[in-house]
Amino acid sequence: MGTTQLETVxxxxxxxxxxxxxxxxxxxFAVGEILPNERELAARFGxxxxxxxxxxxxxxxxxRLQRRRGVGTTVAPPRMGVPVGSAQGAWPGAAGDAWQPADCAPGTPPAGVARMLETHPDEQVHIVRRTRVSQxxxxxxxxxxxxxxxxxELTGMDAPSGAARARVVLRELARHGLEGQDRAVELGSARADDAKALDRLPxxxxLVVTTRFLAEGRTAAVSVATYRADTCRLTFGDSGGVEIHHGPQRQA
Structure with a gap:
């Protein structure tokens, strides 16, 4: 690793x-190789x-890097991308969906989501929490x-709570014929709940991906998925699917 003159940049x-x-x-540097310590690097680059x-x-x-206490700073390994999100013709929870249901409870959605759902701002909806783990x-x-x-069909039904209830809601949602979906991606900051789930600081x-699911001429559900921006790169292909790639792109 050579030196460079930085003062005139x-x-x-x-x-x-x-x-x-x-x-x-x-x-x-090779994957997993430990970089020189901060003092050496600072001296080398002036x-x-x-x-x-x-x-x-x-x-x-x-x-690009992983910094771990007691080990030092190492070169992060390139990781394979994995498919994320449902295909254009599939509901959340369909076969092949790698999201894991964690909980489900009634609650009031954020104002922006309520507008997308065309529900009253104070109207409660089912809020399904799901997580995604890779490696x-x-x-x-x-x-x-x-x-x-x-x-x-869940109205008045003694549905189970937690992950079991989430699976029931997803199964009932899938009874509708999915007509389509649209997505939007934007950069955001991790809220407290998201940070805890993603093992990050608030x-x-x-990266926030908002997906609107359409059925019977209306919005049947809205997904707000939060991805770690430090390890995820989202790419969209002809199929409309989303992939997350860990680490930098290694191809030309």
């Missing part, structure tokens, strides 16, 4: 250093340790908002 020093380090990770830490934190955020690591958490009218950057 117009962009922030840590950002330029991050670029230099990123190129070195691709050409000079920067303050605070500047170096900013660059390392950014690379960790982008999934033993939590990578996404989902809240699926289902109006009572979409699963009317406020950590996340």
């Amino acid at each position: 117009p962009e922030p020093k840590y950002w330029h250093l991050k670029t230099v380090l990123s190129e070195a990770l691709d050409s000079e 920067v303050a340790r605070a500047t170096l830490r900013q660059a390392l934190e950014q690379l960790e955020l982008e999934g 033993g690591q939590p990578v996404a958490a989902e809240l699926l908002y289902v109006p009572m009218s979409s699963v009317a 406020g950590a950057p996340v």
Whole structure:
């Protein structure tokens, strides 16, 4: 890893250093290799340790590095992408859906979701909580908002609670003929519940995918799925499916 003159670079020093380090990770370091300590790196590049830490934190955020107490900073391994979200013709919980139901309870949706569902702001809906794990690591958490009218057969029914109730709601929802779905993706910050589910700190950057499921000429359910922005890259193909890729893209 060579040195570089940073004083004349117009962009922030840590950002330029991050670029230099990123190129070195691709050409000079193997997956799992431990980087030199902060003192050595700072001396090599002629920067303050605070500047170096900013660059390392950014690379960790982008999934290029892993920093573990007692081990040091290592080069993160490239990980295989896995399919996320239902296919265009399938409801949540359909065969092949890797999301795991965790809980279900009645509650009031956020105002934006209520508008999408065309329900009264104070009207309660079923809120299904689901999680997604890849390679033993939590990578996404989902809240699926289902109006009572979409699963009317549950009215007055002594349905079980928790994950069992979630499966019942999903099964009843699937009785409708799915007419289509649309998605939107935006950058957000992890709320307390999401941060806990994803093993991140509150406020950590996340990718939020909002999906509206259509049936019988109306919105039958809305999914708000939160993905870890430090390990996930979302790509959309011709099939309309979503994939999450851990770590940086390694292809040309």
